[in-house]
Amino acid sequence: MIDVFAQALADGVASGALYGLIALGLSLQFGVMKIINFAHGSLLMVAMYISLWASRYLGAHSLVAVPLVAVVMFVLGFAIQRWLLEDIYRKEATREPMGILIFTTGLWIFLDNLFLVIAGPDYQVIKGDWIGRTTSVGGLMFGYPQVAGFVFSTLTTVALVVFLRHTRLGRNIRAAGQDREAASVLGIDSARVYQVSFAIGLAVLGIAGALLAPMYPVNPFVGDIFGLRAFVIVVLGGIGSIGGAFWGGILVGVIESVGAQLLPATFSEILIFGIFLAVLYFRPTGLFGLEKE
Amino acid sequence: MSALLEVRRLAKQFGGLSAVEDVSFAVETGEIVGLIGPNGAGKTTLFEMASGFQRPTRGEIWFDGTRIDRLSTPAICARGLARTFQIVRPFGDMTVLDNVIVGAFMRAPSPKMARAHAATILAQVHLAGRCDQVARTLTLADRKRLEMAKALATGPKLVLLDEVMAGLTRVETDEIMEIVRALPRAGVTILMVEHNMHAVMGLSDRVIVIHHGRKIGEGSPAQIAENPAVVAAYLGGRDDADA
Amino acid sequence: MTPLARGGAVGAALVAAMVVPLATPSPYALSIVTLTLLYGYLALSWNIIGGIGGQLSLGHAAYFGIGGYASTLLFVQFGVSPWFGMFAGAALAALAAALIGYPCFRLRGAYFALATLAAAMILKIAVENSHGLLGGPRGLEVTLLRDAPLQFQHTRKEFYYAVVVVMLTIALSINYLLLRSRLGFHLVAIRNDQDAALALGIDITRSKLAAAMLSAALTAAGGTFYAQFVMFISPDKVLSANLSVQIAVMCIVGGRGTVFGPLLGALLLLPAEEIARRALGGIVGADMMLYGLLLMIVMRREPRGVQRILRDLWNRTGAPRSVNAG
Numbered sequence: 001m002i003d004v005f006a007q008a009l010a011d012g013v014a015s016g017a018l019y020g021l022i023a024l025g026l027s028l029q030f031g032v033m034k035i036i037n038f039a040h041g042s043l044l045m046v047a048m049y050i051s052l053w054a055s056r057y058l059g060a061h062s063l064v065a066v067p068l069v070a071v072v073m074f075v076l077g078f079a080i081q082r083w084l085l086e087d088i089y090r091k092e093a094t095r096e097p098m099g100i101l102i103f104t105t106g107l108w109i110f111l112d113n114l115f116l117v118i119a120g121p122d123y124q125v126i127k128g129d130w131i132g133r134t135t136s137v138g139g140l141m142f143g144y145p146q147v148a149g150f151v152f153s154t155l156t157t158v159a160l161v162v163f164l165r166h167t168r169l170g171r172n173i174r175a176a177g178q179d180r181e182a183a184s185v186l187g188i189d190s191a192r193v194y195q196v197s198f199a200i201g202l203a204v205l206g207i208a209g210a211l212l213a214p215m216y217p218v219n220p221f222v223g224d225i226f227g228l229r230a231f232v233i234v235v236l237g238g239i240g241s242i243g244g245a246f247w248g249g250i251l252v253g254v255i256e257s258v259g260a261q262l263l264p265a266t267f268s269e270i271l272i273f274g275i276f277l278a279v280l281y282f283r284p285t286g287l288f289g290l291e292k293e
Numbered sequence: 294m295s296a297l298l299e300v301r302r303l304a305k306q307f308g309g310l311s312a313v314e315d316v317s318f319a320v321e322t323g324e325i326v327g328l329i330g331p332n333g334a335g336k337t338t339l340f341e342m343a344s345g346f347q348r349p350t351r352g353e354i355w356f357d358g359t360r361i362d363r364l365s366t367p368a369i370c371a372r373g374l375a376r377t378f379q380i381v382r383p384f385g386d387m388t389v390l391d392n393v394i395v396g397a398f399m400r401a402p403s404p405k406m407a408r409a410h411a412a413t414i415l416a417q418v419h420l421a422g423r424c425d426q427v428a429r430t431l432t433l434a435d436r437k438r439l440e441m442a443k444a445l446a447t448g449p450k451l452v453l454l455d456e457v458m459a460g461l462t463r464v465e466t467d468e469i470m471e472i473v474r475a476l477p478r479a480g481v482t483i484l485m486v487e488h489n490m491h492a493v494m495g496l497s498d499r500v501i502v503i504h505h506g507r508k509i510g511e512g513s514p515a516q517i518a519e520n521p522a523v524v525a526a527y528l529g530g531r532d533d534a535d536a
Numbered sequence: 537m538t539p540l541a542r543g544g545a546v547g548a549a550l551v552a553a554m555v556v557p558l559a560t561p562s563p564y565a566l567s568i569v570t571l572t573l574l575y576g577y578l579a580l581s582w583n584i585i586g587g588i589g590g591q592l593s594l595g596h597a598a599y600f601g602i603g604g605y606a607s608t609l610l611f612v613q614f615g616v617s618p619w620f621g622m623f624a625g626a627a628l629a630a631l632a633a634a635l636i637g638y639p640c641f642r643l644r645g646a647y648f649a650l651a652t653l654a655a656a657m658i659l660k661i662a663v664e665n666s667h668g669l670l671g672g673p674r675g676l677e678v679t680l681l682r683d684a685p686l687q688f689q690h691t692r693k694e695f696y697y698a699v700v701v702v703m704l705t706i707a708l709s710i711n712y713l714l715l716r717s718r719l720g721f722h723l724v725a726i727r728n729d730q731d732a733a734l735a736l737g738i739d740i741t742r743s744k745l746a747a748a749m750l751s752a753a754l755t756a757a758g759g760t761f762y763a764q765f766v767m768f769i770s771p772d773k774v775l776s777a778n779l780s781v782q783i784a785v786m787c788i789v790g791g792r793g794t795v796f797g798p799l800l801g802a803l804l805l806l807p808a809e810e811i812a813r814r815a816l817g818g819i820v821g822a823d824m825m826l827y828g829l830l831l832m833i834v835m836r837r838e839p840r841g842v843q844r845i846l847r848d849l850w851n852r853t854g855a856p857r858s859v860n861a862g
Contacts, residue, residue: 036646036649036650038649084832084836087836088835088836088839098590098592098645099835099839101592101645101646101649102592102788102831102835102839103831103832103835103836105592105594105649105781105784105831106785106827106828106829106830106831106832106835107828107832108828109781109785109824109825109827109828109831110825110828110829110831110832111828112821112824112828113821113822113823113824113825113828114821114825116820116821116824116825117819117820117821117822117825121820220821224777228650228653228654228657231650231654232654235647235650264665266661266664266665267665269657269658269661270658270661270662273654273655273657273658274658276650276651276654277636277639277651277654277655280639280640280643280647280651281639344735346731346734346735366734366735366737367734367737367738367739370735370736370737371737375735375736375737376735378731378732378735382729382731382732382735383728383729383732384724384725384728384729384732384733385728385729386724386727386728386793387724387725387728391721391724394721395721395722395724395725395733395736395738396736396737398718398721398722399736399737404716404717404718404721407718407721443732443736444735444736446736447736447737
């Protein structure tokens with residue numbers, strides 16, 4: 001019994017790191033632009049399909065597909081911010097960006113159903129020898145994709161933190177997030193910074209999607225549940241906080257995984273959303289208190 | 294305690310930084326009081342605290358016999374203390390009249406009376422001709438008037454005016470000065486932050502000077518103009534030494 | 537014309553327009569018209585919080601479902617007439633809206649959108665996993681009594697049509713009156729600038745809460761109507777996220793925050809959806825794709841919706857300028 005729980009805990013941590021990575025892009029976009037991108041889950045679904053197709057039609061190993069998907073998503077993110085969101089965002093700079101919220105809701109509905117039309121409703125899986133393999137660490141069993149997911153998620157998170165803290169572009173992004181006017185006084189082209197931040201957000205999401213695809217069957221609505229979970233994580237971790245997203249991801253992963261041992265599977269969703277609502281009630285700035293009110 | 298507004302040893306810190314430090318002053322009913330000081334002196338922070346948008350770190354604010362520094366913004370407004378914003382905040386989608394009606398609902402029991410009251414206020418700030426214009430399309434001068442009209446419509450005893458003349462031409466400034474000058478007779482006391490010295494000196498019964506979050510002078514406009522500490526602060530001298 | 541006379545004229549025209557469908561010989565066509573008007577009613581209900589109040593709710597299916605399940609359960613289990621059940625459902629939905637809205641309204645608007653989305657999802661999962669009482673994924677059937685108007689059912693479609701017209705008229709009137717009331721002014725002010733509204737003494741949380749509760753109660757009444765009209769409810773019909781989205785999209789596309797915009801949105805979108813469905817030969821997903829696309833186009837082209845486009849056209853063609861038709 002102890003073993004079952006130890007395994008569940010370890011599984012939770014492993015998938016949690018990946019959940020955190022999914023939430024990371026959302027948190028970054030919010031932190032810099034104060035916008036909520038409701039199409040986030042759908043864009044994850046798009047990344048998973050790209051990964052699926054890369055493996056199926058190009059024969060790419062699904063780990064080789066990771067950088068490929070990241071690049072495609074980066075370009076997509078740049079284009080979305082530049083040609084779809086920018087005008088709406090500019091008009092709403094002084095108030096709550098409700099227009100972005102509604103627009104990205106439209107994008108979400110559109111993308112989900114577009115993929116329903118072009119890819120069909122069926123669940124599809126990536127095939128590959130390594131996907132079924134397992135390794136054992138200290139008596140606990142891990143699938144190869146699970147290990148890859150944990151390792152690369154953690155590395156990507158660390159890389160993003162380093163990038164934001166120690167590069168010129170990263171510092172510009174953070175400056176623009178803190179004070180738009182001050183940033184423009186410092187000669188930072190905020191429009192360009194937003195394009196790049198949105199694009200980085202999606203590139204990170206692309207990595208997450210490509211890591212998730214070997215573990216989880218893909219269908220047009222797969223993003224909805226992960227997207228909602230990402231929002232829950234962002235709220236748990238403190239909206240806009242990168243480190244918070246990581247720990248929030250681990251927490252949700254563990255709750256889900258351990259919860260599944262105790263409760264019927266559907267109830268773990270209820271549990272997560274219940275926690276989400278509870279956090280909104282009692283700790284709206286996040287569990288980890290990394291963001292000030 | 295007869296003062297309408299009394300600020301007692303007020304302090305506000307952000308993180309480790311002091312924005313306001315140990316400031317005390319009073320405003321009597323019927324006065325026009327000017328609050329001046331260089332940028333970043335803490336004037337707007339004082340307004341934010343008096344209107345309930347921020348909580349003081351230390352000290353007390355009393356208004357009309359009640360302590361208000363722990364009250365919410367709407368509760369303070371209901372007691373008769375209204376404010377304007379330095380960067381004007383019209384309700385852009387609404388017409389000018391509707392903007393003011395929002396404020397008028399503070400005291401008016403019915404939509405009809407709110408409308409009538411709003412119309413009166415608009416006449417008072419010389420905006421009656423623009424009633425049906427959408428607020429977003431107003432010129433800066435008219436936005437400033439609208440900003441005042443919204444605050445006045447809530448039926449305040451005291452209005453905090455935050456730079457309602459900034460960015461205006463001389464003629465526009467003079468018009469606003471006329472409006473402000475008439476307010477005490479209508480039962481509205483004024484505390485105003487203003488950079489326009491011509492306006493402050495011309496309007497105020499009394500001027501309070503804040504610098505680096507501290508009060509460094511108080512008196513009639515004439516006294517203030519001759520106060521060496523004030524002159525030093527404004528000439529950007531070695532004010533840090535005596536702060 | 538004074539606004540009142542204009543309102544009256546538009547009202548009379550609407551009433552006239554509503555008599556026409558009764559002349560149609562086909563019960564099927566009348567059903568489509570009835571459903572379209574029901575969606576108009578729902579969009580108008582959503583408009584109170586989402587349009588006038590500017591708070592994006594993505595969980596209105598929850599209130600719709602609460603209304604449907606409450607009246608049906610009371611009727612099936614205890615024999616309470618759905619006319620009374622309608623009020624019970626409305627009260628329950630208002631309570632739910634308060635519980636969901638209260639923690640969010642102190643925070644940024646996105647939290648409200650998320651919380652409504654999550655709450656509706658929880659409710660759907662919970663109902664799907666209920667077995668005895670709520671019928672689980674298969675849903676509940678309303679006991680058939682045939683012609684029993686006092687029990688909110690009738691074999692003739694005209695009965696439902698008449699009821700939905702009355703409900704629609706009530707929703708239009710509520711929106712009209714709200715926009716002219718103190719609460720309405722407060723909500724529009726909050727939508728425009730929350731801090732400025734605060735400075736004018738508006739209790740933000742209370743205003744939003746009132747709007748959310750009113751909106752939820754009206755939506756729940758629509759749920760009861762739907763249950764009686766179809767005589768059957770199930771989680772995937774009345775609690776689905778698609779329904780929440782459809783309601784919001786109709787209101788936004790038509791013109792959020794206005795009186796006639798939401799109805800216009802329903803009158804445009806439901807037939808458009810029907811046509812698209814036929815033209816595309818029943819490709820699954822095409823209808824919702826259309827909703828998503830329209831939402832994006834409207835937000836980029838004219839965020840104030842089709843109502844605004846029509847009004848601008850009207851003004852440009854030299855017709856008398858109307859003031860504040862909103």
